[in-house]
Amino acid sequence: MTTTFPLAFTTTPSRAVRAEAEREAILASPGFGDHFTDHMVSIHWTVAEGWHDAQVNPYGPLQLEPGAAVLHYAQEIFEGLKAYRHADGSVWSFRPDANAQRMQRSAVRLALPQLPEADFIAAVEQLVAIDRSWVPTAPETSLYVRPFMIASESFLGVRAAQAVDFHVIASPAGAYFPNGVAPxxxxxxxxxxxxxxxxxxxxxxxxxxxxxxxxxxxxxxxxxxxxxxxxxxxxxxxxxxxxxxxxxxxxxxxxxxxxxxxxxxxxxxxxxxxxxxxxxxxxxxxxxxxxxxxxxxxxxxxxxxxxxxxxxxxxxxxxxxxxxxxxxxxxxxxxxxxxxxxxxxxxxxxxxxxxxxxxxxxxxx
Structure with missing residues (x-):
């Protein structure tokens, strides 16, 4: 296994970044999970190479073989955390280390490889940095960040997958309940x-x-x-x-x-x-x-x-x-x-x- 930590990320900026007017219209009424930012993070893992090939790429469809284990045996896990815009324009997350540690525990239970905490946090930082303009400013709004891990190996035998993909996507979010904070x-x-x-x-x-x-x-x-x-x-x-x-x-x-x-x-x-x-x-x-x-x-x-x-x-x-x-x-x-x-x-x-x-x-x- 040749994995080294922390991982180095390569970035390919999107050529289809949403225009400012379109982005601002979305941020004015983001809903929850309805819209996604311009980029995503991907990291690959195999038994032979460990975690490798960390990338920031344009947001877009995933390419999976029809035999990918996640489609047949539901070998996948995910997390959810938020990025918050502060009054000075800076962007912060809340306890991302706890999310990283919980994902490691989930990985153990689902027979998936554990992504090191530092690389989990780095992946979130990379995505938020390139899509910082997507973090809304209105009260009760945030950028919802969704890391997830899937078994991508094409194999129909019932065992833990030997090839896995980790991704991070993000979605501007308004209030979870449309009527606001009410019983x-x-x-x-x-x-x-x-x-x-x-x-x-x-x-x-x-x-x-x-x-x-x-x-x-x-x-x-x-x-x-x-x-x-x-x-x-x-x-x-x-x-x-x-x-x-x-x-x-x-x-x-x-x-x-x-x-x-x-x-x-x-x-x-x-x-x-x-x-x-x-x-x-x-x-x-x-x-x-x-x-x-x-x-x-x-x-x-x-x-x-x-x-x-x-x-x-x-x-x-x-x-x-x-x-x-x-x-x-x-x-x-x-x-x-x-x-x-x-x-x-x-x-x-x-x-x-x-x-x-x-x-x-x-x-x-």
Missing amino acids: ISIWLATEYSRAGRGGTGAAKCGGNYASSLLPQAEAYAEGCQQVLFLDAEERTFVEELGGMNVFFVHADGTVVTPALSGSILEGVTRSSVLALAEDRGHPVQERRVPIAEWIEGVRSGEITEVFACGTAAVITPIGRLKGPGFEVGSVDAPAGALTMSIREELTDIQYGRRSDPHGWMRRLA
């Missing part, structure tokens, strides 16, 4: 599980999200924005939403979130919320949370706030939980005070509006 409704999935013991729930891989799409469609049909999954064994304990972790605020100020169980994704925002709550002196608990505790706690007033968190949505208050034959809470209730205060503190750190005591921010450009 949402959650649908309790009783017939489906997101992941089970020994499965891939703790890895950030596409299969976990694919399995959530049918129950997510049920949630939409029930007038809810997200779906909640319980543990696969007992169907008793809260795990996570389709794409976010869950938190509960109790009347005594205790902040509770389901403990990582091997089937729950270890969210970067999740760990950040825990740290900020502890900074404020709130007792913090990571433990198993029965669904009955959520239902009865809201009804009795013992649970005063519920919220979800993730990179895309940051922090979103949950107003109502609905399931077959029941519902608790109300979307008309105001968002919780602690929910919105922690959200404000977190986003202020991300956008450079207040100090960063934990050293979470990294300048990209």
Whole structure:
């Protein structure tokens, strides 16, 4: 194996860079995941050569053999992080080291090679540097960065692929929920599980999200924005939403979130919320949370706030939980005070509006 670190990147600028007027029109109303920047990053890996051929190229279609392992055995992983424009025009990311480390953990579970943390961060820096003009400036906007790794070897045998591609693309992003920060409704999935013991729930891989799409469609049909999954064994304990972790605020100020169980994704925002709550002196608990505790706690007033968190949505208050034959809470209730205060503190750190005591921010450009 001839890999050397850190990797050296070669750059081929796009000849089809969007005109400023077109780019500004997109940035005025970016949506989420609807538009992509002018360039992308690609790094290749083989058993013989290790990681090599790091490139910044024009954004465009990938070329894959029909027999590529990713198309048949779903051997792939991904990450999601954001680039934020600060008031002085500089561009920063939030805890990219945590994303790099989580991708390494996901790679182990999906039998993929681990990309070194320094090369992961360098790939993000390279893309943001060349597409810096795509980082929006309006409130609640950012450049969403999507690193992903796929098994590109053309081989139909069932084994770990011996050729892999890593890419990074980016998309300007507005608010994740079009109606802004307002309490949402959650649908309790009783017939489906997101992941089970020994499965891939703790890895950030596409299969976990694919399995959530049918129950997510049920949630939409029930007038809810997200779906909640319980543990696969007992169907008793809260795990996570389709794409976010869950938190509960109790009347005594205790902040509770389901403990990582091997089937729950270890969210970067999740760990950040825990740290900020502890900074404020709130007792913090990571433990198993029965669904009955959520239902009865809201009804009795013992649970005063519920919220979800993730990179895309940051922090979103949950107003109502609905399931077959029941519902608790109300979307008309105001968002919780602690929910919105922690959200404000977190986003202020991300956008450079207040100090960063934990050293979470990294300048990209």
